[in-house]
Amino acid sequence: MESLRDARTLPASWYTDARIFALESSAIFHHAWQYAGLCEDLTRHGDFITCRAGRVPIVVVRDENEIRAFINVCRHRGSELVLQERGNRKSIQCHYHAWTYGLDGSLRAAPGEKLEPDFDRSDYHLLPAQVGMWGPLVFVNPDLGAPPLDHLLGVLPDLVRETGLRLDDLRSRKGVTYDIAANWKVVVDNFLECYHCPVAHPGFASVIDLDTYTVQEYEFFSVQTGGGRESARRTHQYDAHGEVRDGFYAYLWPNFTLNIYPGPGNVSLNLFEPIDESHTRATFEYLFVDEVDDAAVEEFSRFIDQVQREDSVLCESVQRGLASGYFQQGRLMVSRESALRHFQSLVCQALDGHRSPSAPGACDLNPGRSDYPVDGRV
Numbered sequence: 001m002e003s004l005r006d007a008r009t010l011p012a013s014w015y016t017d018a019r020i021f022a023l024e025s026s027a028i029f030h031h032a033w034q035y036a037g038l039c040e041d042l043t044r045h046g047d048f049i050t051c052r053a054g055r056v057p058i059v060v061v062r063d064e065n066e067i068r069a070f071i072n073v074c075r076h077r078g079s080e081l082v083l084q085e086r087g088n089r090k091s092i093q094c095h096y097h098a099w100t101y102g103l104d105g106s107l108r109a110a111p112g113e114k115l116e117p118d119f120d121r122s123d124y125h126l127l128p129a130q131v132g133m134w135g136p137l138v139f140v141n142p143d144l145g146a147p148p149l150d151h152l153l154g155v156l157p158d159l160v161r162e163t164g165l166r167l168d169d170l171r172s173r174k175g176v177t178y179d180i181a182a183n184w185k186v187v188v189d190n191f192l193e194c195y196h197c198p199v200a201h202p203g204f205a206s207v208i209d210l211d212t213y214t215v216q217e218y219e220f221f222s223v224q225t226g227g228g229r230e231s232a233r234r235t236h237q238y239d240a241h242g243e244v245r246d247g248f249y250a251y252l253w254p255n256f257t258l259n260i261y262p263g264p265g266n267v268s269l270n271l272f273e274p275i276d277e278s279h280t281r282a283t284f285e286y287l288f289v290d291e292v293d294d295a296a297v298e299e300f301s302r303f304i305d306q307v308q309r310e311d312s313v314l315c316e317s318v319q320r321g322l323a324s325g326y327f328q329q330g331r332l333m334v335s336r337e338s339a340l341r342h343f344q345s346l347v348c349q350a351l352d353g354h355r356s357p358s359a360p361g362a363c364d365l366n367p368g369r370s371d372y373p374v375d376g377r378v
């Protein structure tokens with residue numbers, strides 16, 4: 001808490017130590033809502049998508065009119081069950097010894113089961129996970145006791161609607177993956193401020209008027225906005241004419257962002273998946289209204305790709321600096337980096353009480369959370 005008040009960053013070891021990473025996997029990602037994919041991939045009976053909540057593999061399936069999520073681990077000997085990212089299947093059959101589960105998670109068959117007198121299929125139902133929807137977006141949570149997705153989202157869906165964007169009208173048009181040699185929190189920290197934009201992102205600064213840039217924190221998310229430059233609508237990197245006038249960049253705890261750029265109906269979704277303490281996989285998904293043609297999708301994704309390549313260089317250089325042994329804790333410029341402090345306080349809150357005595361750099365941050373009212377601006 002004192003550190004947060006003093007505007008210090010999290011200790012460097014929190015970004016570099018495998019023990020902190022392991023702690024985060026259980027204390028954060030086993031209890032958090034994770035973006036899993038899109039409803040458009042779950043429209044027919046048997047459609048499925050897979051994702052990970054930290055180390056927990058999860059499969060989401062459509063079973064007739066219901067969308068269900070299960071821990072994607074076989075109850076026989078623990079193999080991951082469904083290995084593909086998405087597809088359609090009539091049942092969930094394990095690729096190891098062919099235990100076969102229905103789309104409702106019940107065990108339907110296990111080869112050789114008749115030879116096992118005490119074998120009862122009902123003992124081996126797939127373990128369920130929570131599933132929640134925000135418009136076309138599917139989220140999952142391995143913690144059945146966690147508050148529902150709406151609690152996490154608060155007023156975020158209202159704020160997105162106020163941009164003029166209708167999320168339900170969007171379809172996925174392109175996906176890109178970036179492997180970044182940096183801790184997931186370095187990547188989130190970098191997303192959460194535009195202090196670096198004038199220096200590092202000349203292209204972005206030519207589209208968004210940084211003088212109008214604002215950052216606002218809520219309970220479990222924060223929002224950055226910036227006015228679209230008039231000049232950018234005429235000569236710029238992509239065609240920014242359309243129903244959305246301003247940039248809107250939302251971060252949602254713990255590792256998801258939803259970004260709307262000036263122009264026709266568009267959204268780019270980013271998921272920052274922790275791989276280990278110094279690697280993160282960033283998956284970008286671009287959705288547009290149907291009127292946007294393929295050439296415009298390409299132009300738009302090239303623009304964002306440029307910004308992301310610039311960000312990857314920044315994040316990887318931060319990771320190397322944090323691991324140098326010559327950096328213990330930095331100083332936030334709170335007027336420009338308040339959303340980092342908000343994020344870091346959520347990290348501290350999640351880890352508080354979970355820290356093992358062996359975890360290094362035990363944070364003296366104990367932010368107590370009373371300063372972040374539900375659904376209210378901070």
Ligand code: FES
Nearest residue numbers: 074076077094097
């Ligand atoms: S581990 Fe799945 S059937 Fe054996």
Ligand SMILES: [Fe+2]
Nearest residue numbers: 190196201311
């Ligand atoms: Fe950036």
